[in-house]
Amino acid sequence: MSLTAVLQLRAEIESRFELAPGLRSPERTLLPTGIEAIDRLTAGGIARGQLTEICGPQSSGRTALAISILSEATRRGECCAWVDATGAFDPASAAQMGVDLDRLLWVNCGGNAENALKCCDLLIQAGGFGLVVIDLADTPEADARRISLASWFRLRHAAERAGSALIALSRRVNAQSCSALQIELRRQRTIAKGRLFTALAIEAESRKHFRSRTVEFLAVR
Amino acid sequence: MYACLHAPGNGPLLVECASAFSPHIEQTTPDTVILDARGLEALYGPPPALAREIERRAGVPVSIAIASNPDAAMHAARGIRGVTIIPSGREAEMLAPLPVNLLAGPPEIAELLDLWGIRTFGDFAKLPPLGVAARLGDAGVHLQRLARGEGYRQLRPAEEPLRFEAEMDLDHPVELLEPLSFVLARLLNDLSQRLAAHSLATNELRLRLTLENAPGHAATLKLPVPMLDAHAFLKMLQLDLSSRPPTAAVLKVHLAAEPVKPRRMQRGLFLPAAPEPEKLEMTVARVRHLVGAGNVGTPELNDTHRPDSFSLRGFAPAQPQPNGPNASTAESCHLCLRRFRPPRYSQVLVVNHQPVRVLSPSISGRVVMARGPWRTSGDWWRGDAWNRDEWDVALETGGVFRLFRELDSGRWFIEAAYD
Numbered sequence: 001m002s003l004t005a006v007l008q009l010r011a012e013i014e015s016r017f018e019l020a021p022g023l024r025s026p027e028r029t030l031l032p033t034g035i036e037a038i039d040r041l042t043a044g045g046i047a048r049g050q051l052t053e054i055c056g057p058q059s060s061g062r063t064a065l066a067i068s069i070l071s072e073a074t075r076r077g078e079c080c081a082w083v084d085a086t087g088a089f090d091p092a093s094a095a096q097m098g099v100d101l102d103r104l105l106w107v108n109c110g111g112n113a114e115n116a117l118k119c120c121d122l123l124i125q126a127g128g129f130g131l132v133v134i135d136l137a138d139t140p141e142a143d144a145r146r147i148s149l150a151s152w153f154r155l156r157h158a159a160e161r162a163g164s165a166l167i168a169l170s171r172r173v174n175a176q177s178c179s180a181l182q183i184e185l186r187r188q189r190t191i192a193k194g195r196l197f198t199a200l201a202i203e204a205e206s207r208k209h210f211r212s213r214t215v216e217f218l219a220v221r
Numbered sequence: 222m223y224a225c226l227h228a229p230g231n232g233p234l235l236v237e238c239a240s241a242f243s244p245h246i247e248q249t250t251p252d253t254v255i256l257d258a259r260g261l262e263a264l265y266g267p268p269p270a271l272a273r274e275i276e277r278r279a280g281v282p283v284s285i286a287i288a289s290n291p292d293a294a295m296h297a298a299r300g301i302r303g304v305t306i307i308p309s310g311r312e313a314e315m316l317a318p319l320p321v322n323l324l325a326g327p328p329e330i331a332e333l334l335d336l337w338g339i340r341t342f343g344d345f346a347k348l349p350p351l352g353v354a355a356r357l358g359d360a361g362v363h364l365q366r367l368a369r370g371e372g373y374r375q376l377r378p379a380e381e382p383l384r385f386e387a388e389m390d391l392d393h394p395v396e397l398l399e400p401l402s403f404v405l406a407r408l409l410n411d412l413s414q415r416l417a418a419h420s421l422a423t424n425e426l427r428l429r430l431t432l433e434n435a436p437g438h439a440a441t442l443k444l445p446v447p448m449l450d451a452h453a454f455l456k457m458l459q460l461d462l463s464s465r466p467p468t469a470a471v472l473k474v475h476l477a478a479e480p481v482k483p484r485r486m487q488r489g490l491f492l493p494a495a496p497e498p499e500k501l502e503m504t505v506a507r508v509r510h511l512v513g514a515g516n517v518g519t520p521e522l523n524d525t526h527r528p529d530s531f532s533l534r535g536f537a538p539a540q541p542q543p544n545g546p547n548a549s550t551a552e553s554c555h556l557c558l559r560r561f562r563p564p565r566y567s568q569v570l571v572v573n574h575q576p577v578r579v580l581s582p583s584i585s586g587r588v589v590m591a592r593g594p595w596r597t598s599g600d601w602w603r604g605d606a607w608n609r610d611e612w613d614v615a616l617e618t619g620g621v622f623r624l625f626r627e628l629d630s631g632r633w634f635i636e637a638a639y640d
Contacts, residue, residue, distance in 0.1 A: 036550045058620040063557040063640040078493045079538050090637065091520035091531045093557035101520055105536040107508055108516040119508045126504035128496030137640065138559065163494070190590055190615045197592040197613035200556060200621065200639065218553035221639070 031131065031165045034068040037215040038183070041206045045069075047180050048130075051156040051166045055173055056185035061202035062169050063088075064219040065185065066133050067097045069167065074100035078130025081105040081123045085116035086138040105129075113139045117151055124158040124166065132159070137169040144174050152178040173207075182207040188216065197221060222268065223376075224258040224275060225294035228283040236379075238279045242271075247291070247376040253299065255291045257376055272304040288312060293370040296323050296342070312370020317343030326364045330357055342368040383419060385478040387411050394433045394470030398462055401471055406455050408476045413451040416480060422447035425479035426454055428461075435469035445537045446498040447481045453503050460510040495538060505536060526599050527607060528636065529560055556639050558623065564634035569624065576612055576624065576633075584635055586616035594626075613639070 030045035039045055046052040046069060054062050071094075073080050080103060082089055087108040095101055105123070109116040113136060120134045134155075136144050152168075152175040159166040168175060173182050188201040199220045206213070224242075226235045235254040239246040245257035258271060265271040268287040275285055286297035288307040293316060297305045300319035307315045319342045321334055333356075339345050345368040353361045366372050387408040395401050405428075416423060424447045430438040440461050442454070484498070496504070509517050518533035567581035576591050593612035600606045609625040616622065621639040626632070 032550060034550055035554050036552050039550055059615075059622075059639050061554075061556075061640065063559055064554050067557050068554045076493055079495050087516075087562055088559040088638075089520075090529070090558040090560050091522055092529070093555070094520075095522055097555045097557065101522070103538045104519060105505070106518065106520050106533070107512060109512050110516065112512075115511050118511055122504050122507050126496050126500050128494050128501070130493060187619070187621075190621060192590060192592055195592055197590070197615075197621070199553070219556040219639075220553050221556045 032072050034072040037217040041215045048165045049160045049163045050180035053168045053179040053182045055170045060185040060187045061219045071098040073131040074103040079103050080131040081129050082133045083107045083116050083120045084135045085109050085113045113143045127162045129164045131165045133167045135169045222258045223291045223294045224287045225255045225298035227253045227298040268306045290373045292367050292372040316370045324364050388475040390473050396470045409451040409454045412478045421480040422449040422483035423478035424481050427477045429475040430471045431473035432469040438467040447484045448499050457506045460506050558637040559640045560637045564636045567633050567635050569633040586618035588614045589617050590615040
């Protein structure tokens with residue numbers, strides 16, 4: 001067998017099989033975000049089997065970033081769940097972003113953050129979901145802060161066992177040391193053209209990451 | 222030993238009569254029934270006594286033949302009136318006078334036999350087997366064996382449609398869910414075992430409760446995939462009953478399962494992991510119990526321009542394709558909406574046809590950017606028509622929102638936040 005054939009075979013095996021942790025290439029354990037700047041910021045995407053927090057104030061692009069990741073996951077054929085504490089999810093926006101809605105399970109908790117946590121826990125423990133998003137972005141800060149670290153740790157542990165990527169959307173960082181990555185978003189400016197509001201310029205900063213720095217991207221209407 | 226009953230026009234009567242003697246019966250034709258008579262000597266005595274007993278039970282004129290194999294008994298019953306007992310080893314001799322058309326072979330063989338001048342079983346049986354094989358093939362050889370009374374086969378019993386139902390009358394009315402769970406567990410275990418014994422599963426469970434001084438309670442569990450897990454069924458029924466409890470004490474429990482073939486599937490090695498359907502169904506049932514049935518599912522966009530129009534259906538993801546499209550990265554992403562359901566009523570101050578201030582209990586502030594209006598309307602022929610002007614506004618306090626003004630009522634609402 002020629003060297004080229006061996007290399008091709010090795011690349012094929014590496015791309016198809018789960019290798020030992022030492023041999024594992026980073027692409028297998030990361031889920032790309034679909035936004036070039038954020039992929040640069042996070043060195044390839046968000047980690048599977050870990051909790052990632054995406055936080056920021058209203059209109060800072062949190063939902064756009066989460067749905068972009070959701071779109072990438074469903075495009076790969078993975079099943080995903082969106083646990084929506086306040087029922088703010090807009091299926092039309094998700095479909096516009098390329099999310100395969102057939103692979104999405106949406107849970108509307110009607111404003112009950114405690115139920116959202118329970119549902120998230122149940123879904124992760126069921127296994128088989130590539131991505132689970134718990135959306136606390138519109139939950140009052142006081143309620144979000146009331147979620148104990150033990151609850152976050154439990155979610156993180158469940159995600160680790162199931163190998164699912166877990167994203168928490170919120171206004172501020174809540175999970176503290178339980179999250180592997182925290183992406184903080186800020187709206188820089190609103191862009192309009194004539195009578196049309198066209199885009200938001202968003203600044204993203206990653207915390208807890210060895211390449212921690214700030215990038216900017218556009219969320220276009 | 223097999224007994225055959227033949228009585229033209231009395232099929233149902235023959236089946237009933239034969240069933241009284243043996244559970245193994247075959248209704249070969251509408252007016253011919255064969256029953257397995259092995260072991261009946263101990264009950265009814267030798268074959269002539271058994272034949273007399275069958276004749277007595279039948280109550281109508283019936284031809285009865287008893288032979289060592291089903292086909293010999295059948296041919297004798299069809300060809301000889303009254304009672305015929307064929308001792309083992311004398312089948313060929315007893316069947317010899319019967320007309321050859323009783324063999325019911327293929328038409329071309331019947332035609333050939335007629336051309337050769339073969340009229341009876343005896344004539345056909347005398348032909349050399351090698352010659353029959355060369356000229357008539359396997360079918361001819363088989364027919365010749367039947368003509369000699371040598372054929373042997375198993376009976377093909379008529380199968381009744383499978384029904385998987387279980388019920389229990391309770392000694393005392395049961396008011397609580399916990400004691401009812403024990404009854405349900407027992408019935409579900411019974412149903413699951415019966416389904417498993419037939420290598421079947423179920424995709425629908427129907428529960429019917431008879432209540433004390435109240436109309437009955439019914440619940441139907443429709444499963445997306447065939448399942449056979451009594452524990453999972455019990456948990457799902459418990460969740461259903463706790464979210465929609467019976468209105469009175471339970472007197473009787475009736476459970477029915479729809480039998481279907483079990484799910485057999487082999488997932489690809491290189492496909493992304495997906496939730497196990499059985500486990501997923503249980504999880505979704507638990508989530509549904511927490512948040513309500515109408516709040517869980519896969520969103521499906523409706524074919525309309527009406528804002529925020531979608532419906533929810535059960536989550537049943539299709540099997541992923543082995544070579545799905547690769548990841549794509551872009552420099553920007555689409556902006557998404559976060560909906561307020563229902564839209565929040567707001568007061569909006571308008572100066573020079575432009576909103577300048579928004580006032581609502583949750584969202585208020587001076588407008589720093591306003592773009593619009595964009596007029597949309599639709600479904601004017603229905604009672605729930607919409608007709609409105611939409612604005613995109615950025616507030617001083619932070620946040621970019623979509624507002625709309627109902628043209629009919631002139632009221633303002635905050636529909637969503639851009640995020």
